[in-house]
Amino acid sequence: MRRSLGRIIVWFVIFHTTLWGMSYRWSVLESPQSLRVGQSGVIRYACTFEGSAAEYSTKLKLVDTPQYGTSVLSQNTRVVQGKRIDTIDLLITPKTAGVIEIRMKADVRYTSPGAVENTVLGRDNLSRDDISEEEVALPGISIRSQENSAALTGNITMEAQVDRTSVRAHEPLHLSVIIKGSGNLEQFIPYELNISGVKVFSEPAQKLFTPSSDGVEGEIRQEFALVAEKSYVIPTFKLSVFDTAHNRAVLLQSAPIQVEINEGYDPASLLDAPDLTDMSTLKHYAYNIGLVILGVIFGEAGRVLWKRRPRRKTAQFWERSKNTKELILMLALSGDKRYEAIITALESNTISLSEAKKKLSTLTTEKEVKA
Secondary structure, three states: OHHHHHHHHHHHHHHHHHHHHOOEEEEEEEOOOEEEOOOOEEEEEEEEEOOOOOOEEEEEEOOEOOOEEEEEEEEEEEEEOOEEEEEEEEEEEEOOOEEEEEOOEEEEEEEOHHHHHHHHHOOOOOOHHHEEEEEEEOOOEEEEEEOOOOOEEEEEEEEEEEOOOEEEOOOOEEEEEEEEEEEOHHHOOOOOOOOOOEEEEEOOOEEEEEEEOOEEEEEEEEEEEEEEOOOEEEOOOEEEEEEOOOOEEEEEEOOOEEEEEEOOOOHHHOOOOOOOOOHHHHHHHHHHHHHHHHHHHHHHHHHHHHHOOOEEEOOOHHHHOOOHHHHHHHHHHHOOHHHHHHHHHHHOOOOOHHHHHHHHHHHOOOOEEEO
16 A cells, blocks of 8 residues: 555656646737727737647637627647747727726646557546646736727728619519628628618628638628619618728718619510410420429439438547546547537536537538448
Protein backbone atom coordinates (compact mmCIF):
# COMPACT_ATOMS: atom_id res chain seq x y z
CA MET A 1 0.00 0.00 0.00
CA ARG A 2 2.86 2.45 0.84
CA ARG A 3 4.56 1.82 -2.50
CA SER A 4 1.30 2.35 -4.38
CA LEU A 5 0.53 5.56 -2.48
CA GLY A 6 4.03 6.90 -3.06
CA ARG A 7 3.75 6.24 -6.78
CA ILE A 8 0.46 8.13 -6.90
CA ILE A 9 2.03 11.12 -5.12
CA VAL A 10 5.00 11.15 -7.52
CA TRP A 11 2.76 11.11 -10.58
CA PHE A 12 0.58 13.84 -9.07
CA VAL A 13 3.59 16.10 -8.55
CA ILE A 14 4.89 15.40 -12.08
CA PHE A 15 1.46 16.11 -13.58
CA HIS A 16 1.00 19.48 -11.89
CA THR A 17 4.58 20.50 -12.49
CA THR A 18 4.02 19.88 -16.19
CA LEU A 19 0.69 21.70 -16.17
CA TRP A 20 1.75 24.89 -14.44
CA GLY A 21 5.34 24.78 -15.69
CA MET A 22 4.26 25.76 -19.21
CA SER A 23 4.43 29.53 -19.52
CA TYR A 24 2.11 31.49 -21.80
CA ARG A 25 1.26 35.16 -22.31
CA TRP A 26 -1.86 36.86 -23.73
CA SER A 27 -1.54 40.12 -25.65
CA VAL A 28 -3.59 42.42 -27.90
CA LEU A 29 -2.13 42.76 -31.40
CA GLU A 30 -4.68 45.24 -32.73
CA SER A 31 -7.99 46.85 -31.81
CA PRO A 32 -10.17 49.73 -33.06
CA GLN A 33 -9.88 53.07 -31.30
CA SER A 34 -13.45 54.13 -32.03
CA LEU A 35 -16.60 52.68 -33.61
CA ARG A 36 -20.12 53.80 -34.39
CA VAL A 37 -23.07 52.17 -32.65
CA GLY A 38 -23.86 49.08 -34.73
CA GLN A 39 -20.48 49.12 -36.48
CA SER A 40 -18.32 46.02 -36.00
CA GLY A 41 -14.56 46.03 -35.44
CA VAL A 42 -11.91 43.35 -34.95
CA ILE A 43 -9.84 42.85 -31.79
CA ARG A 44 -6.93 40.49 -32.39
CA TYR A 45 -5.70 38.56 -29.36
CA ALA A 46 -2.59 36.38 -29.28
CA CYS A 47 -1.58 33.69 -26.77
CA THR A 48 2.15 32.90 -26.98
CA PHE A 49 3.49 29.72 -25.35
CA GLU A 50 7.10 29.06 -24.42
CA GLY A 51 7.08 25.77 -26.34
CA SER A 52 5.00 23.91 -28.90
CA ALA A 53 2.30 23.32 -26.20
CA ALA A 54 0.68 20.47 -28.09
CA GLU A 55 -1.36 19.50 -25.02
CA TYR A 56 -2.93 22.95 -24.65
CA SER A 57 -5.98 24.57 -26.25
CA THR A 58 -7.41 28.07 -25.88
CA LYS A 59 -10.96 29.38 -26.13
CA LEU A 60 -12.43 32.85 -25.67
CA LYS A 61 -15.44 33.23 -23.38
CA LEU A 62 -17.89 35.29 -25.41
CA VAL A 63 -20.13 37.85 -23.73
CA ASP A 64 -23.21 39.79 -24.78
CA THR A 65 -23.76 42.89 -22.63
CA PRO A 66 -26.07 45.92 -22.93
CA GLN A 67 -23.01 47.90 -24.09
CA TYR A 68 -21.61 45.53 -26.75
CA GLY A 69 -21.84 42.10 -28.38
CA THR A 70 -19.03 39.72 -29.33
CA SER A 71 -18.41 36.82 -31.69
CA VAL A 72 -15.31 34.94 -32.88
CA LEU A 73 -14.42 35.76 -36.48
CA SER A 74 -11.46 33.37 -36.80
CA GLN A 75 -8.89 31.43 -34.77
CA ASN A 76 -5.50 30.22 -36.00
CA THR A 77 -2.57 28.33 -34.52
CA ARG A 78 1.02 28.43 -35.77
CA VAL A 79 4.49 27.57 -34.47
CA VAL A 80 7.21 30.20 -34.87
CA GLN A 81 10.79 29.30 -33.85
CA GLY A 82 9.52 26.41 -31.75
CA LYS A 83 6.92 28.52 -29.93
CA ARG A 84 3.20 28.04 -30.43
CA ILE A 85 1.07 31.15 -31.04
CA ASP A 86 -2.75 31.10 -30.96
CA THR A 87 -4.33 34.09 -32.74
CA ILE A 88 -8.01 34.88 -32.22
CA ASP A 89 -9.95 37.59 -34.08
CA LEU A 90 -12.86 38.81 -31.96
CA LEU A 91 -15.68 40.78 -33.57
CA ILE A 92 -16.91 43.56 -31.27
CA THR A 93 -20.13 45.53 -31.97
CA PRO A 94 -21.11 48.49 -29.72
CA LYS A 95 -24.77 48.84 -28.76
CA THR A 96 -24.59 52.18 -26.92
CA ALA A 97 -22.59 55.39 -27.26
CA GLY A 98 -19.76 56.26 -24.85
CA VAL A 99 -16.49 54.73 -23.71
CA ILE A 100 -16.76 50.94 -23.64
CA GLU A 101 -14.41 48.89 -21.46
CA ILE A 102 -13.75 45.44 -22.91
CA ARG A 103 -12.80 42.86 -20.29
CA MET A 104 -12.62 39.46 -21.97
CA LYS A 105 -11.70 36.12 -20.42
CA ALA A 106 -10.40 32.90 -21.93
CA ASP A 107 -10.11 29.26 -20.95
CA VAL A 108 -6.78 27.48 -21.32
CA ARG A 109 -7.30 23.70 -21.37
CA TYR A 110 -4.58 21.13 -20.69
CA THR A 111 -4.82 17.44 -21.63
CA SER A 112 -2.11 15.21 -20.17
CA PRO A 113 0.02 13.22 -22.68
CA GLY A 114 -0.83 10.03 -20.80
CA ALA A 115 -4.53 10.58 -21.41
CA VAL A 116 -3.91 10.95 -25.14
CA GLU A 117 -1.85 7.74 -25.18
CA ASN A 118 -4.49 5.81 -23.24
CA THR A 119 -7.17 6.91 -25.70
CA VAL A 120 -5.11 5.72 -28.64
CA LEU A 121 -4.53 2.36 -26.95
CA GLY A 122 -8.22 2.01 -26.05
CA ARG A 123 -7.68 2.04 -22.27
CA ASP A 124 -10.44 3.04 -19.91
CA ASN A 125 -8.60 4.65 -16.99
CA LEU A 126 -9.29 8.39 -17.47
CA SER A 127 -9.87 10.68 -14.51
CA ARG A 128 -10.82 14.30 -13.95
CA ASP A 129 -7.16 15.23 -13.63
CA ASP A 130 -6.50 14.19 -17.23
CA ILE A 131 -8.18 17.38 -18.50
CA SER A 132 -7.70 20.66 -16.62
CA GLU A 133 -8.86 24.20 -17.36
CA GLU A 134 -7.70 27.60 -16.18
CA GLU A 135 -9.65 30.84 -16.63
CA VAL A 136 -7.45 33.76 -17.67
CA ALA A 137 -8.30 37.48 -17.73
CA LEU A 138 -7.17 39.08 -21.00
CA PRO A 139 -5.68 42.58 -21.31
CA GLY A 140 -8.33 45.30 -21.06
CA ILE A 141 -9.31 47.47 -24.03
CA SER A 142 -11.17 50.81 -24.21
CA ILE A 143 -13.18 51.72 -27.32
CA ARG A 144 -14.98 54.99 -27.91
CA SER A 145 -18.47 54.37 -29.30
CA GLN A 146 -20.13 57.21 -31.24
CA GLU A 147 -23.82 57.89 -31.82
CA ASN A 148 -25.40 56.40 -34.95
CA SER A 149 -29.01 56.93 -36.03
CA ALA A 150 -28.73 55.12 -39.39
CA ALA A 151 -30.72 51.95 -39.98
CA LEU A 152 -27.63 50.07 -41.22
CA THR A 153 -23.88 50.58 -40.96
CA GLY A 154 -21.21 49.46 -43.41
CA ASN A 155 -20.42 49.47 -47.13
CA ILE A 156 -23.92 48.85 -48.54
CA THR A 157 -25.86 49.37 -51.80
CA MET A 158 -29.59 49.12 -52.57
CA GLU A 159 -31.59 48.82 -55.80
CA ALA A 160 -35.12 47.98 -56.96
CA GLN A 161 -35.76 45.92 -60.13
CA VAL A 162 -38.88 44.86 -62.06
CA ASP A 163 -39.11 42.15 -64.71
CA ARG A 164 -41.04 44.56 -67.02
CA THR A 165 -42.84 47.90 -66.91
CA SER A 166 -45.92 46.98 -69.01
CA VAL A 167 -48.37 44.17 -68.19
CA ARG A 168 -51.99 43.25 -68.86
CA ALA A 169 -54.73 43.83 -66.32
CA HIS A 170 -54.61 41.25 -63.48
CA GLU A 171 -51.25 39.97 -64.74
CA PRO A 172 -48.62 39.89 -61.95
CA LEU A 173 -45.53 42.08 -62.14
CA HIS A 174 -42.45 40.91 -60.20
CA LEU A 175 -40.49 43.41 -58.11
CA SER A 176 -37.17 42.71 -56.38
CA VAL A 177 -35.47 44.90 -53.78
CA ILE A 178 -31.78 43.94 -53.46
CA ILE A 179 -29.44 45.09 -50.68
CA LYS A 180 -25.77 44.10 -50.96
CA GLY A 181 -22.52 44.77 -49.15
CA SER A 182 -20.94 44.29 -45.75
CA GLY A 183 -21.84 45.57 -42.30
CA ASN A 184 -24.69 44.89 -39.88
CA LEU A 185 -27.01 43.58 -42.62
CA GLU A 186 -28.65 41.23 -40.11
CA GLN A 187 -30.32 44.34 -38.59
CA PHE A 188 -32.26 45.06 -41.80
CA ILE A 189 -36.02 45.54 -41.32
CA PRO A 190 -38.01 44.30 -44.37
CA TYR A 191 -40.01 46.82 -46.38
CA GLU A 192 -43.81 46.97 -46.31
CA LEU A 193 -45.24 48.02 -49.68
CA ASN A 194 -48.69 49.66 -49.96
CA ILE A 195 -49.92 51.05 -53.31
CA SER A 196 -53.48 52.26 -53.81
CA GLY A 197 -55.44 50.01 -56.16
CA VAL A 198 -52.69 47.35 -56.25
CA LYS A 199 -52.74 43.93 -54.60
CA VAL A 200 -49.31 43.24 -53.13
CA PHE A 201 -48.04 39.72 -52.48
CA SER A 202 -44.67 39.39 -50.73
CA GLU A 203 -42.28 36.69 -49.56
CA PRO A 204 -40.04 36.73 -46.46
CA ALA A 205 -36.71 38.43 -47.10
CA GLN A 206 -34.05 36.01 -48.34
CA LYS A 207 -30.71 36.52 -46.55
CA LEU A 208 -27.38 35.04 -47.59
CA PHE A 209 -24.56 36.05 -45.22
CA THR A 210 -20.95 35.10 -44.46
CA PRO A 211 -18.91 36.45 -41.53
CA SER A 212 -16.59 39.37 -42.28
CA SER A 213 -14.52 41.96 -40.43
CA ASP A 214 -17.43 44.43 -40.87
CA GLY A 215 -19.91 42.01 -39.27
CA VAL A 216 -21.41 40.03 -42.13
CA GLU A 217 -21.12 40.19 -45.91
CA GLY A 218 -23.73 39.12 -48.43
CA GLU A 219 -27.10 39.94 -49.94
CA ILE A 220 -30.73 40.49 -48.93
CA ARG A 221 -33.54 40.03 -51.47
CA GLN A 222 -37.17 40.97 -51.00
CA GLU A 223 -39.56 39.70 -53.66
CA PHE A 224 -43.00 41.19 -54.43
CA ALA A 225 -45.76 40.32 -56.91
CA LEU A 226 -48.03 43.24 -57.86
CA VAL A 227 -51.46 42.84 -59.47
CA ALA A 228 -53.61 45.78 -60.66
CA GLU A 229 -56.31 46.85 -63.12
CA LYS A 230 -54.96 50.36 -63.79
CA SER A 231 -51.54 51.92 -64.29
CA TYR A 232 -49.63 52.84 -61.14
CA VAL A 233 -46.26 54.00 -59.83
CA ILE A 234 -43.97 51.96 -57.56
CA PRO A 235 -42.75 54.47 -54.97
CA THR A 236 -39.16 55.15 -54.01
CA PHE A 237 -37.50 52.75 -51.56
CA LYS A 238 -35.28 54.51 -49.01
CA LEU A 239 -32.59 53.21 -46.66
CA SER A 240 -30.49 55.27 -44.23
CA VAL A 241 -26.92 53.98 -44.02
CA PHE A 242 -23.77 55.14 -42.26
CA ASP A 243 -21.12 54.64 -44.93
CA THR A 244 -18.00 53.37 -43.14
CA ALA A 245 -15.90 53.65 -46.32
CA HIS A 246 -16.40 57.45 -46.43
CA ASN A 247 -17.29 57.94 -42.73
CA ARG A 248 -20.56 59.72 -43.43
CA ALA A 249 -24.32 59.17 -43.26
CA VAL A 250 -26.05 58.64 -46.62
CA LEU A 251 -29.60 57.99 -47.77
CA LEU A 252 -29.89 55.25 -50.37
CA GLN A 253 -33.00 55.46 -52.54
CA SER A 254 -34.33 53.90 -55.71
CA ALA A 255 -36.05 55.75 -58.55
CA PRO A 256 -39.86 55.54 -58.80
CA ILE A 257 -41.03 53.03 -61.43
CA GLN A 258 -44.00 53.74 -63.74
CA VAL A 259 -46.02 50.60 -64.56
CA GLU A 260 -48.40 50.65 -67.53
CA ILE A 261 -51.48 48.37 -67.44
CA ASN A 262 -52.86 47.33 -70.83
CA GLU A 263 -56.23 45.75 -71.61
CA GLY A 264 -56.84 42.26 -70.28
CA TYR A 265 -57.28 39.11 -72.34
CA ASP A 266 -60.24 39.01 -74.75
CA PRO A 267 -62.20 35.76 -74.23
CA ALA A 268 -63.12 35.75 -77.96
CA SER A 269 -59.44 35.54 -78.86
CA LEU A 270 -58.86 32.40 -76.81
CA LEU A 271 -58.72 28.94 -78.42
CA ASP A 272 -61.95 26.98 -78.60
CA ALA A 273 -62.39 24.15 -76.12
CA PRO A 274 -61.60 20.70 -77.57
CA ASP A 275 -64.51 18.62 -78.89
CA LEU A 276 -64.70 15.62 -76.54
CA THR A 277 -67.30 13.88 -78.74
CA ASP A 278 -64.66 13.26 -81.42
CA MET A 279 -63.25 9.72 -81.06
CA SER A 280 -59.78 10.69 -82.34
CA THR A 281 -59.58 13.45 -79.70
CA LEU A 282 -60.56 11.01 -76.95
CA LYS A 283 -57.91 8.55 -78.12
CA HIS A 284 -55.30 11.30 -78.09
CA TYR A 285 -56.20 12.30 -74.53
CA ALA A 286 -56.26 8.64 -73.40
CA TYR A 287 -52.82 8.07 -74.93
CA ASN A 288 -51.36 11.10 -73.12
CA ILE A 289 -52.98 10.12 -69.81
CA GLY A 290 -51.59 6.58 -70.19
CA LEU A 291 -48.08 7.99 -70.70
CA VAL A 292 -48.41 10.10 -67.55
CA ILE A 293 -49.58 7.12 -65.48
CA LEU A 294 -46.77 4.95 -66.86
CA GLY A 295 -44.25 7.63 -65.97
CA VAL A 296 -45.58 7.82 -62.40
CA ILE A 297 -45.34 4.01 -62.05
CA PHE A 298 -41.74 3.94 -63.29
CA GLY A 299 -40.86 6.87 -61.03
CA GLU A 300 -42.25 5.17 -57.93
CA ALA A 301 -40.50 1.90 -58.82
CA GLY A 302 -37.20 3.73 -59.23
CA ARG A 303 -37.63 5.51 -55.89
CA VAL A 304 -38.30 2.22 -54.06
CA LEU A 305 -35.29 0.53 -55.68
CA TRP A 306 -33.08 3.50 -54.80
CA LYS A 307 -34.09 3.32 -51.14
CA ARG A 308 -33.30 -0.40 -51.06
CA ARG A 309 -29.90 -0.10 -52.70
CA PRO A 310 -27.05 -1.62 -50.65
CA ARG A 311 -25.28 0.96 -48.53
CA ARG A 312 -22.39 0.84 -46.14
CA LYS A 313 -22.13 3.21 -43.22
CA THR A 314 -18.81 4.99 -42.73
CA ALA A 315 -17.29 4.19 -39.35
CA GLN A 316 -16.73 7.27 -37.20
CA PHE A 317 -13.92 7.68 -34.68
CA TRP A 318 -16.30 8.16 -31.75
CA GLU A 319 -18.22 4.92 -32.35
CA ARG A 320 -15.53 2.83 -30.63
CA SER A 321 -15.93 4.70 -27.31
CA LYS A 322 -17.11 2.37 -24.54
CA ASN A 323 -18.15 4.91 -21.90
CA THR A 324 -18.90 8.60 -21.49
CA LYS A 325 -15.42 9.52 -20.20
CA GLU A 326 -13.75 8.01 -23.22
CA LEU A 327 -16.23 9.74 -25.55
CA ILE A 328 -15.67 13.13 -23.85
CA LEU A 329 -11.93 12.86 -24.36
CA MET A 330 -12.24 11.77 -28.00
CA LEU A 331 -14.49 14.73 -28.80
CA ALA A 332 -12.30 17.18 -26.87
CA LEU A 333 -9.15 16.06 -28.70
CA SER A 334 -10.84 16.37 -32.11
CA GLY A 335 -10.97 20.15 -31.70
CA ASP A 336 -14.31 20.35 -33.57
CA LYS A 337 -16.51 23.10 -32.07
CA ARG A 338 -19.66 21.26 -33.16
CA TYR A 339 -19.06 18.76 -30.35
CA GLU A 340 -18.92 21.34 -27.50
CA ALA A 341 -22.64 21.15 -26.64
CA ILE A 342 -22.52 17.34 -26.52
CA ILE A 343 -19.37 17.42 -24.34
CA THR A 344 -21.12 19.77 -21.90
CA ALA A 345 -24.20 17.52 -21.77
CA LEU A 346 -22.06 14.42 -21.13
CA GLU A 347 -20.07 16.15 -18.37
CA SER A 348 -23.31 17.19 -16.64
CA ASN A 349 -24.79 13.66 -17.05
CA THR A 350 -27.87 15.02 -18.84
CA ILE A 351 -27.54 12.52 -21.70
CA SER A 352 -26.35 8.93 -21.86
CA LEU A 353 -23.63 7.41 -24.05
CA SER A 354 -26.14 6.05 -26.58
CA GLU A 355 -28.01 9.35 -26.75
CA ALA A 356 -24.76 11.22 -27.35
CA LYS A 357 -23.83 8.88 -30.21
CA LYS A 358 -27.23 9.44 -31.82
CA LYS A 359 -26.69 13.21 -31.65
CA LEU A 360 -23.21 12.83 -33.12
CA SER A 361 -24.58 10.84 -36.04
CA THR A 362 -26.83 13.78 -36.95
CA LEU A 363 -23.79 16.10 -37.01
CA THR A 364 -21.87 13.89 -39.45
CA THR A 365 -22.09 15.22 -42.97
CA GLU A 366 -20.93 12.04 -44.67
CA LYS A 367 -23.51 9.43 -43.69
CA GLU A 368 -23.20 6.88 -46.47
CA VAL A 369 -20.80 5.72 -49.18
CA LYS A 370 -21.44 3.68 -52.23
CA ALA A 371 -21.32 -0.09 -51.74
